[in-house]
Amino acid sequence: MADKVLMKGNEAIAEAALTAGCRHFFGYPITPQTEISAYMAKKMPKIGGTFLQAESEIAAINMVYGASAAGVRTMTSSSSPGISLKSEGLSYLAGADLPAVIVNIQRGGPGLGGIRPSQSDYFQATRAAGHGDFHMIVLAPTTVQEMFDLTIEAFDLADRFRMTAMILGDGMLGQVMEPVDISKGKEQEVIEKDWALTGTKNKRKHNLANSLYLEAEELESLNIKRFERYKQVEELARAEHYLTEDADVIVVAYGICARIAKNAIDEAREEGIKVGLIRPITLWPFPKKDLLKASETAKAFVVVEMSMGQMIQDVELSIRCSKPVLLCNRTGGMVPEPEEVIGAIRNANQEGRS
């Protein structure tokens, strides 16, 4: 029998991290993700793990850097303003090719913003997590079950590609309670980390975690090499398709917006509009191929997101601006209503016909 438990999204992420073998968590309190820290504080001491509440987000991400450099699975979680503070560390992790899982349960911004759900850190997550040329793997769950599953996957991907993987959720997903099958915790990939700072034991040359290269040629070649590795990651881009086969209108949405969009799509279908959903599961790499293929038959697109329009740029780029793309958005912590999405679908359907 499936081992289903009722959990908050935030708790599912924490439980998944433990399932994935993460025994080192470093965090700093911020709403609406504190349940992750609380869960870790409760569980870690009982299984011989480390829960440490750092003095700041900056310290927390650098503790992650140290633990990752030592070769262990490690995680930190935060929400939007806290992720901004972590951006220095994210860049250094990338520069030193260190794996780690970062959770961002987004809230409205900019600045201190609010504490209600948002998706306005999309650019930050997929474009500019910190200074320099680098990417993070960005996974976008839409259910509590997926928060569990994708967190486990994030640890595997981070280790496999020696890069940071972010779980990009939002305040609503973090707080919602749903049954989760936690027995699905699959066997973890164990990757030999011969680069880790475990102490030489006087048996090997010393290892180094570093991102400083004063020779421009050397740094350029390292960056190019890193982006060659990213090409392999890009092969992993994926999305969920819902009623897209005959769709004239394609709605593109991730996270909580995708759930709202599904309801809207069901209602619009009853009105006779052929509409479907492409839900990116990986935001970086973005499922460009799925969208490009859909653009061959679809007449118009609707992007639903809780920002002033960020993912819409990836959609437009993916379909090479070949079809109209309408934005249906709320911001500042507001969540779109299904009626707003239906309205946008109707408009897109009209525009697609003309």
Place this chain on the structure above:
Amino acid sequence: MEIVFDRPKALTDIANHYCPGCTHGIIHRLVAEVMDELDITGSTVGVAPVGCSVFAYNYFECDMAQAAHGRAPAVATGLKRAIPENMVFTYQGDGDLAAIGTAEIVHAAARGENITVIFVNNAIYGMTGGQMAPTTLPGQVTQTSPYGRDTVTAGHPIKVCELLSTLEGTAYAERVSLDSVKNIRNAKKAIKKAFEYQQAKKGFSIVELLSTCSTNWGLEPVEAMKWLQDNMLPFYPLGVYKDKEAEV
């Protein structure tokens, strides 16, 4: 023939990049000698700073991590918590530790993080070309205090050992100097003690080393030593500021 003086095994056989008259070379050697004597090179991970000594990772035979400016104590915390049986030390300058990394050092000490901090205080920013540091003396001329540090506008220097010794988690804090053979010997003793405290899991240990920066002070190496003796020693008194062992 008996060899009486040799390169410590914990130091790589690479010529260092430091300026003539700089004391980083001496400090590297002292840390390496201690690593040899305690036979811990294979189980030690060092954390290099941002600043002149950023390349410390090239000079030690142990595993090394390079940290963002000021973040070495946090990186060291992660390294130590991941593998507690390893010895972990940070090597930090005064800009790194007493300015941008003040929060990290204070909280690592407050937690009693079982790491050893090698703190190099030369009263100036070195790598960026001689700007005012938190440790710059009142009246001291630097690139960004061209009329001498005015404590009214630029505030007062931070005395790190005094500050950290007030924290419960600090097991050992000593200030030493590198201006004479006698003081260099004391410096080595302090460094060794700091590592031994970590071995014995006593908590946070820090050795502050008063050092020179001939280049940015604009003084010949010998004059720089004299300047340290005349100006830094009176302002930053040497001695043990915290020793939990001695308190018992």
